[in-house]
Amino acid sequence: MHDPRVLLDPATDAVRKLARRGFHLDTTALEKLLSGRNAAIQRGDESRAESKRLASAVKGASPEERPALVERAREMKATITLADEEQKVLDAELQELLLGIPNLPADELPDGASDEDAEQVRTWGEPQHFDFTALDHVDLGEKLGILDLQRATKLSGPRFAVLKGKGAALERAIARFLLDVHTDRHGYTEWSVPALVTRATMTGTGQLPKFEQDLFRTEVADRELFLIPTAEVPLTNLHAKETLATEDLPLAYTAHTPCFRSEAGSYGRDTRGLIRVHEFSKVELVRFVEPERSRAELEVLVGHAEAVMQELGLAYRVVRLAAGDIGFSAEATYDIEVWLPSQNRYREISSISDFGTFQARRAGIRTKSKDGTRGFAATLNGSGLPIGRTLVAILEQGQQPDGSVKIPEALVPYTGFSELR
RNA sequence: GGAAGCGUGGCAGAGCGGCCGAAUGCACUCGCCUUGAAAGCGAGAGUCCCGAAAGGGUCCGGGGGUUCGAAUCCCUCCGCUUCCGCCA
Secondary structure, three states, rough: OOOOOHHHHHHHHHHHHHHHOOOOHHHHHHHHHHHHHHHHHHHHHHHHHHHHHHHHHHHOOOOHHHHHHHHHHHHHHHHHHHHHHHHHHHHHHHHHHHHHOOOOOOOOOOOOOOOOHHHHEEEOOOOOOOOOOOOHHHHHHHHHHHEEEEHHHHOOOOOOOOOOHHHHHHHHHHHHHHHHHHHHOOOOEOOOOOOOOOOOHHHOOOOOOHHHHHHHHEEEEOOOEOOEEEEEHHHOOOOOOOOEEEEHOEEEEEEEEEEHHHHHHOOOOOOOOOOOOEEEEEEEEEEEEEEEHHHHHHHHHHHHHHHHHHHOOOEEEEEEEEOOOOOOOOOOOEEEEEEEEOOOEEEEEEEEEEEEOOHHHOOOOOOOEOOOEEEEEEEEEEEEEEHHHHHHHHHHHHHHHOEEEEHHHHHHHHOOOOEEE
Protein backbone atom coordinates (compact mmCIF):
# COMPACT_ATOMS: atom_id res chain seq x y z
CA MET A 1 0.00 0.00 0.00
CA HIS A 2 1.10 3.48 -0.75
CA ASP A 3 1.41 6.49 1.49
CA PRO A 4 -1.14 8.78 -0.17
CA ARG A 5 0.99 11.85 0.50
CA VAL A 6 3.96 10.32 -1.25
CA LEU A 7 1.75 9.18 -4.08
CA LEU A 8 0.41 12.70 -4.58
CA ASP A 9 3.82 14.32 -4.36
CA PRO A 10 4.76 15.40 -7.91
CA ALA A 11 8.33 14.27 -7.23
CA THR A 12 7.09 10.70 -6.97
CA ASP A 13 5.87 10.83 -10.54
CA ALA A 14 3.28 8.19 -9.67
CA VAL A 15 0.88 8.85 -12.53
CA ARG A 16 3.52 8.20 -15.18
CA LYS A 17 4.98 5.22 -13.36
CA LEU A 18 1.63 3.56 -12.88
CA ALA A 19 0.69 4.23 -16.48
CA ARG A 20 3.64 2.05 -17.45
CA ARG A 21 1.78 -0.89 -16.01
CA GLY A 22 -1.51 0.24 -17.44
CA PHE A 23 -2.97 1.67 -14.27
CA HIS A 24 -4.66 5.02 -14.30
CA LEU A 25 -4.25 6.92 -11.03
CA ASP A 26 -7.10 9.29 -10.27
CA THR A 27 -5.23 11.92 -8.27
CA THR A 28 -8.25 14.19 -7.96
CA ALA A 29 -10.32 11.52 -6.23
CA LEU A 30 -7.41 10.60 -4.00
CA GLU A 31 -6.72 14.19 -3.03
CA LYS A 32 -10.34 14.82 -2.25
CA LEU A 33 -10.66 11.76 -0.05
CA LEU A 34 -7.46 12.49 1.79
CA SER A 35 -8.24 16.11 2.60
CA GLY A 36 -11.81 15.24 3.52
CA ARG A 37 -10.67 12.56 5.88
CA ASN A 38 -8.04 14.78 7.45
CA ALA A 39 -10.54 17.58 7.98
CA ALA A 40 -12.90 15.14 9.69
CA ILE A 41 -10.09 13.96 11.97
CA GLN A 42 -9.28 17.55 12.77
CA ARG A 43 -12.88 18.33 13.66
CA GLY A 44 -13.23 15.21 15.79
CA ASP A 45 -10.03 15.98 17.67
CA GLU A 46 -11.06 19.55 18.39
CA SER A 47 -14.44 18.44 19.66
CA ARG A 48 -12.83 15.83 21.82
CA ALA A 49 -10.48 18.41 23.28
CA GLU A 50 -13.44 20.65 24.09
CA SER A 51 -15.31 17.72 25.59
CA LYS A 52 -12.40 16.97 27.87
CA ARG A 53 -12.24 20.57 29.02
CA LEU A 54 -15.97 20.52 29.78
CA ALA A 55 -15.73 17.26 31.68
CA SER A 56 -13.08 18.60 34.00
CA ALA A 57 -15.01 21.86 34.36
CA VAL A 58 -18.05 19.89 35.51
CA LYS A 59 -16.05 18.45 38.36
CA GLY A 60 -15.22 21.79 39.91
CA ALA A 61 -18.46 23.51 38.96
CA SER A 62 -20.91 24.91 41.48
CA PRO A 63 -24.38 23.33 41.60
CA GLU A 64 -25.76 26.35 39.70
CA GLU A 65 -23.41 26.21 36.69
CA ARG A 66 -23.29 22.45 36.55
CA PRO A 67 -26.46 21.70 34.54
CA ALA A 68 -25.45 24.12 31.77
CA LEU A 69 -22.01 22.56 31.48
CA VAL A 70 -23.39 19.04 31.40
CA GLU A 71 -25.79 20.12 28.70
CA ARG A 72 -22.96 21.54 26.61
CA ALA A 73 -20.93 18.40 27.12
CA ARG A 74 -23.85 16.34 25.85
CA GLU A 75 -24.03 18.44 22.73
CA MET A 76 -20.31 18.11 22.19
CA LYS A 77 -20.68 14.37 22.28
CA ALA A 78 -23.04 14.51 19.33
CA THR A 79 -20.54 16.60 17.38
CA ILE A 80 -17.84 14.06 18.08
CA THR A 81 -19.99 11.17 16.95
CA LEU A 82 -20.80 12.98 13.73
CA ALA A 83 -17.17 13.75 12.91
CA ASP A 84 -16.11 10.22 13.79
CA GLU A 85 -18.71 8.70 11.53
CA GLU A 86 -17.66 10.89 8.66
CA GLN A 87 -14.03 10.02 9.24
CA LYS A 88 -14.81 6.33 9.34
CA VAL A 89 -16.61 6.45 6.01
CA LEU A 90 -13.92 8.50 4.28
CA ASP A 91 -11.18 6.41 5.81
CA ALA A 92 -12.73 3.21 4.50
CA GLU A 93 -13.09 4.73 1.04
CA LEU A 94 -9.51 5.92 1.09
CA GLN A 95 -8.29 2.55 2.26
CA GLU A 96 -10.21 0.76 -0.45
CA LEU A 97 -8.81 3.05 -3.10
CA LEU A 98 -5.26 2.66 -1.82
CA LEU A 99 -5.45 -1.12 -1.51
CA GLY A 100 -6.29 -1.31 -5.18
CA ILE A 101 -3.32 0.72 -6.38
CA PRO A 102 -0.38 -1.44 -7.48
CA ASN A 103 3.22 -0.68 -6.62
CA LEU A 104 5.25 1.66 -8.79
CA PRO A 105 7.45 -0.16 -11.29
CA ALA A 106 11.10 0.85 -11.12
CA ASP A 107 12.30 3.07 -13.93
CA GLU A 108 15.01 0.67 -15.03
CA LEU A 109 12.43 -1.94 -16.08
CA PRO A 110 11.86 -2.31 -19.81
CA ASP A 111 8.57 -1.11 -21.29
CA GLY A 112 5.90 -3.59 -22.19
CA ALA A 113 3.21 -5.71 -20.63
CA SER A 114 4.05 -9.33 -21.45
CA ASP A 115 6.82 -11.83 -20.90
CA GLU A 116 7.84 -11.16 -24.49
CA ASP A 117 8.98 -7.74 -23.36
CA ALA A 118 11.33 -9.05 -20.70
CA GLU A 119 14.96 -8.17 -21.16
CA GLN A 120 17.59 -10.87 -21.02
CA VAL A 121 20.23 -10.06 -18.45
CA ARG A 122 22.51 -13.08 -18.68
CA THR A 123 22.59 -16.76 -19.43
CA TRP A 124 24.36 -19.58 -17.65
CA GLY A 125 25.15 -23.03 -18.94
CA GLU A 126 24.72 -24.47 -22.37
CA PRO A 127 21.14 -25.12 -23.58
CA GLN A 128 21.06 -28.76 -24.56
CA HIS A 129 20.32 -29.67 -28.15
CA PHE A 130 20.24 -33.46 -28.19
CA ASP A 131 20.99 -35.53 -31.28
CA PHE A 132 18.03 -37.65 -30.32
CA THR A 133 14.43 -36.55 -29.85
CA ALA A 134 14.10 -34.91 -26.49
CA LEU A 135 11.21 -36.24 -24.44
CA ASP A 136 9.25 -33.98 -22.17
CA HIS A 137 9.10 -34.62 -18.44
CA VAL A 138 5.73 -36.34 -18.67
CA ASP A 139 6.90 -38.97 -21.12
CA LEU A 140 10.12 -39.40 -19.22
CA GLY A 141 8.37 -39.64 -15.88
CA GLU A 142 5.80 -42.13 -17.04
CA LYS A 143 8.37 -44.32 -18.76
CA LEU A 144 10.47 -44.29 -15.62
CA GLY A 145 7.45 -45.10 -13.51
CA ILE A 146 7.90 -42.13 -11.20
CA LEU A 147 5.01 -39.96 -12.35
CA ASP A 148 1.32 -40.93 -12.32
CA LEU A 149 -0.92 -38.24 -13.69
CA GLN A 150 -3.94 -40.48 -14.30
CA ARG A 151 -4.20 -41.35 -10.67
CA ALA A 152 -3.63 -37.73 -9.68
CA THR A 153 -6.66 -36.79 -11.73
CA LYS A 154 -8.64 -39.61 -10.19
CA LEU A 155 -7.85 -38.30 -6.73
CA SER A 156 -8.22 -34.58 -7.20
CA GLY A 157 -9.14 -33.71 -10.77
CA PRO A 158 -6.99 -32.04 -13.39
CA ARG A 159 -3.77 -30.19 -12.60
CA PHE A 160 -2.50 -32.36 -9.81
CA ALA A 161 0.46 -34.69 -9.71
CA VAL A 162 1.36 -37.98 -8.09
CA LEU A 163 4.98 -39.01 -7.76
CA LYS A 164 6.07 -42.52 -6.99
CA GLY A 165 9.17 -44.32 -5.81
CA LYS A 166 12.34 -42.55 -6.87
CA GLY A 167 10.22 -39.67 -8.14
CA ALA A 168 8.90 -39.00 -4.66
CA ALA A 169 12.39 -39.53 -3.24
CA LEU A 170 13.81 -37.07 -5.74
CA GLU A 171 11.24 -34.49 -4.76
CA ARG A 172 12.21 -34.90 -1.13
CA ALA A 173 15.90 -34.76 -1.97
CA ILE A 174 15.54 -31.53 -3.93
CA ALA A 175 13.77 -29.83 -1.05
CA ARG A 176 16.38 -30.91 1.46
CA PHE A 177 19.21 -29.87 -0.82
CA LEU A 178 17.73 -26.41 -1.36
CA LEU A 179 17.09 -25.82 2.31
CA ASP A 180 20.60 -26.92 3.23
CA VAL A 181 22.24 -24.60 0.72
CA HIS A 182 20.16 -21.60 1.71
CA THR A 183 20.54 -22.12 5.44
CA ASP A 184 24.17 -23.24 5.57
CA ARG A 185 25.68 -21.21 2.77
CA HIS A 186 23.37 -18.23 2.32
CA GLY A 187 22.50 -17.61 5.94
CA TYR A 188 18.75 -18.06 5.83
CA THR A 189 16.79 -19.10 8.90
CA GLU A 190 14.45 -21.97 8.22
CA TRP A 191 10.87 -21.75 9.40
CA SER A 192 7.96 -24.13 9.43
CA VAL A 193 4.77 -22.14 8.93
CA PRO A 194 1.03 -22.68 8.39
CA ALA A 195 -0.31 -23.21 4.89
CA LEU A 196 -3.71 -21.88 5.95
CA VAL A 197 -3.84 -18.20 6.74
CA THR A 198 -6.39 -15.50 7.45
CA ARG A 199 -7.76 -12.85 5.14
CA ALA A 200 -5.70 -10.21 6.97
CA THR A 201 -2.51 -12.15 6.31
CA MET A 202 -3.32 -12.45 2.62
CA THR A 203 -4.00 -8.73 2.50
CA GLY A 204 -0.64 -7.95 4.06
CA THR A 205 1.32 -9.31 1.14
CA GLY A 206 -1.12 -8.06 -1.50
CA GLN A 207 -2.92 -11.22 -2.64
CA LEU A 208 -6.12 -9.74 -1.29
CA PRO A 209 -8.41 -7.95 -1.82
CA LYS A 210 -7.79 -7.93 -5.56
CA PHE A 211 -6.84 -11.49 -6.38
CA GLU A 212 -9.23 -13.68 -4.44
CA GLN A 213 -10.07 -15.68 -7.57
CA ASP A 214 -6.48 -16.96 -7.66
CA LEU A 215 -6.70 -18.51 -4.21
CA PHE A 216 -8.23 -21.58 -2.66
CA ARG A 217 -10.52 -20.59 0.15
CA THR A 218 -11.77 -22.77 2.99
CA GLU A 219 -14.71 -22.26 5.24
CA VAL A 220 -15.62 -24.19 8.35
CA ALA A 221 -18.54 -22.89 10.36
CA ASP A 222 -18.00 -19.14 10.27
CA ARG A 223 -14.25 -19.44 10.00
CA GLU A 224 -12.56 -18.51 6.75
CA LEU A 225 -9.01 -19.43 5.84
CA PHE A 226 -7.03 -19.32 2.63
CA LEU A 227 -4.48 -21.78 1.32
CA ILE A 228 -1.20 -20.03 0.71
CA PRO A 229 -0.07 -19.64 -2.92
CA THR A 230 3.52 -19.32 -1.69
CA ALA A 231 5.44 -19.24 1.58
CA GLU A 232 6.03 -15.57 0.88
CA VAL A 233 2.68 -14.98 2.54
CA PRO A 234 3.30 -16.53 5.97
CA LEU A 235 7.01 -15.69 6.01
CA THR A 236 6.54 -12.02 5.25
CA ASN A 237 3.61 -11.72 7.62
CA LEU A 238 5.62 -13.23 10.47
CA HIS A 239 6.58 -9.66 11.25
CA ALA A 240 3.24 -8.04 10.49
CA LYS A 241 2.41 -5.36 13.04
CA GLU A 242 5.90 -5.57 14.47
CA THR A 243 8.73 -3.09 14.73
CA LEU A 244 12.12 -4.43 13.69
CA ALA A 245 15.37 -2.95 14.93
CA THR A 246 17.32 -1.77 11.89
CA GLU A 247 20.52 -3.21 13.33
CA ASP A 248 18.92 -6.66 13.08
CA LEU A 249 18.43 -6.25 9.31
CA PRO A 250 18.65 -7.87 6.91
CA LEU A 251 16.56 -10.79 8.09
CA ALA A 252 16.70 -13.75 5.74
CA TYR A 253 14.03 -16.43 6.02
CA THR A 254 13.30 -19.61 4.14
CA ALA A 255 10.59 -22.23 4.28
CA HIS A 256 9.56 -25.30 2.37
CA THR A 257 5.78 -25.30 2.09
CA PRO A 258 3.02 -26.54 -0.14
CA CYS A 259 1.64 -23.89 -2.48
CA PHE A 260 -1.90 -23.78 -3.79
CA ARG A 261 -3.05 -21.92 -6.85
CA SER A 262 -6.44 -21.88 -8.47
CA GLU A 263 -4.88 -21.09 -11.86
CA ALA A 264 -8.11 -19.37 -12.81
CA GLY A 265 -7.69 -17.93 -16.25
CA SER A 266 -4.92 -20.23 -17.38
CA TYR A 267 -7.18 -22.69 -19.20
CA GLY A 268 -5.31 -24.64 -21.78
CA ARG A 269 -1.88 -23.39 -20.76
CA ASP A 270 0.65 -25.99 -19.65
CA THR A 271 -2.08 -28.52 -19.06
CA ARG A 272 0.39 -31.33 -19.35
CA GLY A 273 2.44 -32.48 -16.41
CA LEU A 274 3.98 -30.71 -13.48
CA ILE A 275 4.55 -27.25 -14.84
CA ARG A 276 1.26 -25.70 -13.83
CA VAL A 277 -0.56 -27.52 -11.06
CA HIS A 278 -2.93 -26.56 -8.27
CA GLU A 279 -0.64 -27.89 -5.58
CA PHE A 280 3.11 -27.96 -5.53
CA SER A 281 5.82 -27.40 -3.01
CA LYS A 282 8.46 -24.76 -3.01
CA VAL A 283 11.40 -23.48 -1.04
CA GLU A 284 10.88 -19.76 -0.72
CA LEU A 285 13.34 -17.04 0.24
CA VAL A 286 12.25 -13.85 1.97
CA ARG A 287 14.34 -10.89 3.06
CA PHE A 288 13.50 -7.93 5.27
CA VAL A 289 15.92 -5.09 4.58
CA GLU A 290 16.44 -1.37 4.95
CA PRO A 291 14.60 0.42 2.11
CA GLU A 292 17.71 2.13 0.76
CA ARG A 293 19.27 -1.26 0.25
CA SER A 294 16.39 -3.03 -1.36
CA ARG A 295 17.56 -2.89 -4.95
CA ALA A 296 21.03 -4.10 -3.97
CA GLU A 297 19.40 -6.86 -1.96
CA LEU A 298 17.46 -7.91 -5.03
CA GLU A 299 20.77 -8.71 -6.69
CA VAL A 300 21.85 -10.68 -3.64
CA LEU A 301 18.64 -12.65 -3.72
CA VAL A 302 18.92 -13.42 -7.41
CA GLY A 303 22.42 -14.62 -6.66
CA HIS A 304 21.11 -17.08 -4.09
CA ALA A 305 18.60 -18.53 -6.51
CA GLU A 306 21.18 -18.71 -9.27
CA ALA A 307 23.63 -20.45 -6.95
CA VAL A 308 21.33 -23.44 -6.54
CA MET A 309 20.63 -23.54 -10.27
CA GLN A 310 24.35 -23.67 -10.92
CA GLU A 311 24.91 -26.23 -8.22
CA LEU A 312 22.31 -28.39 -9.96
CA GLY A 313 24.00 -27.73 -13.27
CA LEU A 314 20.80 -26.50 -14.90
CA ALA A 315 21.15 -24.20 -17.90
CA TYR A 316 19.14 -21.01 -17.41
CA ARG A 317 18.88 -17.36 -18.16
CA VAL A 318 17.94 -14.36 -16.07
CA VAL A 319 15.46 -11.85 -17.43
CA ARG A 320 14.23 -8.52 -16.14
CA LEU A 321 10.46 -8.38 -16.38
CA ALA A 322 8.79 -5.49 -18.18
CA ALA A 323 7.10 -2.74 -16.18
CA GLY A 324 3.66 -3.97 -17.17
CA ASP A 325 4.35 -7.62 -16.41
CA ILE A 326 5.48 -7.53 -12.79
CA GLY A 327 3.21 -8.55 -9.95
CA PHE A 328 0.84 -6.18 -8.20
CA SER A 329 3.08 -5.59 -5.17
CA ALA A 330 6.43 -5.56 -6.95
CA GLU A 331 8.73 -2.71 -7.92
CA ALA A 332 11.13 -4.83 -9.87
CA THR A 333 11.28 -8.52 -10.74
CA TYR A 334 13.83 -10.88 -12.19
CA ASP A 335 12.74 -14.23 -13.51
CA ILE A 336 15.08 -17.15 -13.77
CA GLU A 337 14.11 -19.25 -16.75
CA VAL A 338 15.35 -22.78 -17.07
CA TRP A 339 16.06 -24.42 -20.40
CA LEU A 340 13.53 -27.09 -21.35
CA PRO A 341 14.85 -29.19 -24.24
CA SER A 342 11.40 -30.59 -25.07
CA GLN A 343 10.04 -27.11 -25.64
CA ASN A 344 13.29 -25.83 -27.06
CA ARG A 345 13.02 -22.70 -24.97
CA TYR A 346 13.48 -21.19 -21.54
CA ARG A 347 10.62 -21.46 -19.06
CA GLU A 348 10.12 -19.61 -15.80
CA ILE A 349 11.36 -21.48 -12.76
CA SER A 350 11.96 -18.71 -10.25
CA SER A 351 10.63 -15.22 -9.75
CA ILE A 352 12.53 -12.78 -7.56
CA SER A 353 11.00 -9.47 -6.58
CA ASP A 354 11.71 -6.30 -4.70
CA PHE A 355 8.56 -4.95 -3.07
CA GLY A 356 10.12 -1.85 -1.55
CA THR A 357 8.02 -0.81 1.43
CA PHE A 358 4.76 -1.66 -0.35
CA GLN A 359 4.06 -4.88 1.53
CA ALA A 360 5.46 -3.54 4.78
CA ARG A 361 2.97 -0.69 4.73
CA ARG A 362 0.08 -3.06 4.22
CA ALA A 363 1.29 -5.53 6.79
CA GLY A 364 2.61 -2.96 9.26
CA ILE A 365 6.23 -4.08 9.29
CA ARG A 366 8.00 -1.12 10.85
CA THR A 367 11.60 -0.37 11.59
CA LYS A 368 13.28 1.60 14.32
CA SER A 369 16.91 2.55 14.27
CA LYS A 370 19.17 3.16 17.26
CA ASP A 371 18.70 6.91 16.98
CA GLY A 372 14.94 6.46 17.13
CA THR A 373 14.19 7.01 13.44
CA ARG A 374 11.13 5.08 12.39
CA GLY A 375 10.12 3.76 9.03
CA PHE A 376 8.96 0.74 7.12
CA ALA A 377 11.06 -2.23 6.10
CA ALA A 378 11.54 -3.23 2.51
CA THR A 379 10.63 -6.82 1.69
CA LEU A 380 11.88 -9.09 -1.06
CA ASN A 381 11.24 -12.64 -1.98
CA GLY A 382 12.18 -15.22 -4.51
CA SER A 383 11.62 -18.85 -5.29
CA GLY A 384 14.59 -20.83 -4.34
CA LEU A 385 13.23 -23.09 -5.99
CA PRO A 386 9.87 -24.68 -6.73
CA ILE A 387 10.35 -28.43 -6.37
CA GLY A 388 8.08 -29.53 -9.20
CA ARG A 389 9.56 -27.37 -11.92
CA THR A 390 13.06 -28.17 -10.70
CA LEU A 391 12.23 -31.83 -11.05
CA VAL A 392 10.94 -31.16 -14.57
CA ALA A 393 14.20 -29.46 -15.50
CA ILE A 394 16.33 -32.20 -13.97
CA LEU A 395 14.43 -34.85 -15.92
CA GLU A 396 14.54 -32.99 -19.19
CA GLN A 397 18.09 -31.65 -19.05
CA GLY A 398 19.47 -34.88 -17.60
CA GLN A 399 17.84 -37.25 -20.06
CA GLN A 400 20.07 -39.72 -21.91
CA PRO A 401 19.60 -41.32 -25.33
CA ASP A 402 18.39 -44.52 -23.68
CA GLY A 403 15.65 -42.73 -21.74
CA SER A 404 17.45 -42.82 -18.43
CA VAL A 405 18.09 -39.64 -16.44
CA LYS A 406 21.30 -38.54 -14.81
CA ILE A 407 20.85 -36.96 -11.38
CA PRO A 408 22.92 -33.81 -10.68
CA GLU A 409 26.03 -34.53 -8.60
CA ALA A 410 24.94 -32.18 -5.84
CA LEU A 411 21.76 -34.18 -5.30
CA VAL A 412 23.28 -37.62 -5.12
CA PRO A 413 24.10 -37.35 -1.41
CA TYR A 414 20.43 -36.60 -0.87
CA THR A 415 18.90 -39.15 -3.22
CA GLY A 416 21.28 -42.00 -2.69
CA PHE A 417 21.06 -42.79 -6.40
CA SER A 418 22.75 -41.13 -9.36
CA GLU A 419 20.41 -42.05 -12.16
CA LEU A 420 16.83 -42.93 -12.93
CA ARG A 421 16.19 -45.78 -15.25
C1' G B 1 -16.99 -28.76 22.85
C1' G B 2 -17.84 -27.95 28.74
C1' A B 3 -15.99 -25.38 33.49
C1' A B 4 -13.00 -21.73 35.99
C1' G B 5 -9.47 -17.83 35.86
C1' C B 6 -6.68 -14.07 33.39
C1' G B 7 -5.51 -10.19 29.48
C1' U B 8 -2.16 -2.78 31.76
C1' G B 9 3.99 0.37 28.39
C1' G B 10 10.26 -3.79 25.94
C1' C B 11 9.63 -7.22 30.36
C1' A B 12 7.74 -7.76 35.39
C1' G B 13 3.89 -5.57 38.05
C1' A B 14 0.44 -1.55 40.86
C1' G B 15 -3.88 0.87 39.77
C1' C B 16 -10.55 4.34 44.57
C1' G B 17 -15.32 6.30 37.90
C1' G B 18 -12.38 12.45 37.63
C1' C B 19 -5.79 14.26 40.62
C1' C B 20 -4.01 7.94 35.20
C1' G B 21 -0.51 8.05 29.57
C1' A B 22 -0.88 5.40 33.83
C1' A B 23 3.02 3.91 40.45
C1' U B 24 7.24 0.77 41.22
C1' G B 25 11.28 -2.55 39.66
C1' C B 26 14.30 -4.28 35.60
C1' A B 27 15.95 -3.12 30.87
C1' C B 28 17.07 1.48 27.67
C1' U B 29 19.31 6.70 26.44
C1' C B 30 22.16 10.97 28.10
C1' G B 31 25.00 13.29 31.92
C1' C B 32 27.90 13.15 36.75
C1' C B 33 31.23 10.05 39.41
C1' U B 34 35.48 6.35 37.96
C1' U B 35 42.19 5.07 35.16
C1' G B 36 38.16 1.72 32.97
C1' A B 37 33.82 -0.90 34.35
C1' A B 38 30.17 -2.01 38.05
C1' A B 39 27.60 0.31 41.87
C1' G B 40 25.69 5.11 43.06
C1' C B 41 23.48 9.96 41.78
C1' G B 42 20.74 13.24 38.28
C1' A B 43 17.88 13.76 33.87
C1' G B 44 15.21 11.64 29.83
C1' A B 45 12.48 8.33 27.13
C1' G B 46 6.01 4.85 24.68
C1' U B 47 2.63 4.41 20.10
C1' C B 48 -0.14 6.02 16.27
C1' C B 49 -3.05 10.03 13.92
C1' C B 50 -4.12 15.40 12.46
C1' G B 51 -1.08 19.86 12.04
C1' A B 52 4.02 23.97 8.35
C1' A B 53 4.57 24.72 13.51
C1' A B 54 2.65 25.70 18.16
C1' G B 55 -0.33 22.30 19.60
C1' G B 56 -4.26 18.79 19.72
C1' G B 57 -6.08 13.91 19.61
C1' U B 58 -5.68 8.25 20.03
C1' C B 59 -4.17 3.94 22.59
C1' C B 60 -4.54 -0.15 29.38
C1' G B 61 -6.58 -7.56 24.15
C1' G B 62 -10.72 -6.03 19.87
C1' G B 63 -15.67 -3.98 19.34
C1' G B 64 -19.98 -1.86 21.59
C1' G B 65 -22.61 0.36 25.87
C1' U B 66 -23.53 3.30 30.68
C1' U B 67 -21.72 8.41 32.28
C1' C B 68 -20.60 15.37 31.81
C1' G B 69 -16.18 12.02 32.66
C1' A B 70 -14.04 4.77 32.06
C1' A B 71 -7.70 1.17 32.58
C1' U B 72 -11.53 1.18 36.45
C1' C B 73 -18.89 -0.43 35.68
C1' C B 74 -21.96 -3.48 31.85
C1' C B 75 -22.36 -6.46 27.15
C1' U B 76 -19.91 -9.06 23.36
C1' C B 77 -15.98 -11.12 20.62
C1' C B 78 -10.87 -12.75 20.56
C1' G B 79 -6.58 -14.68 22.89
C1' C B 80 -3.99 -17.10 26.94
C1' U B 81 -3.77 -20.45 31.37
C1' U B 82 -5.72 -24.63 34.22
C1' C B 83 -9.18 -28.81 34.60
C1' C B 84 -12.53 -32.18 31.72
C1' G B 85 -14.04 -34.25 26.81
C1' C B 86 -12.45 -35.43 21.72
C1' C B 87 -8.30 -36.15 18.58
C1' A B 88 -3.19 -36.92 14.77
